[in-house]
Each structure stands twice: as structure tokens, then as C-alpha cells.
Amino acid sequence: MAKEEKEERFDVDAALERIEEINNKLAEGELGLDESVALYREGVALSEKSRESLEGVEQKLQIINSADDKSGEI
Numbered sequence: 001m002a003k004e005e006k007e008e009r010f011d012v013d014a015a016l017e018r019i020e021e022i023n024n025k026l027a028e029g030e031l032g033l034d035e036s037v038a039l040y041r042e043g044v045a046l047s048e049k050s051r052e053s054l055e056g057v058e059q060k061l062q063i064i065n066s067a068d069d070k071s072g073e074i
Contacts, residue, residue, distance in 0.1 A: 010053045015046040022046075 022043040026036060 010049055012050050012053050015050045019043050019046050019050075 022039045025031060025039060026043075031039070
């Protein structure tokens with residue numbers, strides 16, 4: 001249950017905004033190598049968390065749709 005709570009608290013919209021910020025900073029090309037790598041890693045981690053969160057939502061929606069389909073068969 002604790003894992004579910006963490007997933008629910010993850011803000012995909014905020015993560016996408018941060019990924020966009022990171023992308024813009026990297027695109028400017030004015031950062032040093034270490035900072036660029038650190039930002040890239042942060043972006044990849046946020047992307048992975050966002051993907052996992054969205055997959056979890058998708059699974060929940062499939063369960064709801066499946067339950068709706070079964071209730072309609074009665």
C-alpha cells in the first residue's frame with residue numbers, strides 16, 4: 001500500500017514541466033559536462049517515474065472498464 005501512496009503522490013504534470021526545463025537548459029549548450037550529465041540523469045529518472053505512474057493509471061482504468069463491462073452483461 002505504501003508503494004501505491006507514493007505513486008499517487010507523484011505529480012506527472014510537475015515532472016513534465018521539470019523535464020521541459022531540463023531540456024531547455026541542455027539545448028542552450030552553456031552548461032559544463034558534469035552539470036549536463038546530472039540534469040540528463042534527472043530527466044531520465046523523471047521520465048521513468050512518469051511512465052510508471054501513467055502505466056499504473058492505465059492499469060486502474062482497465063480494471064474499471066473491465067468491471068463496467070462485466071456489470072453490463074448481467
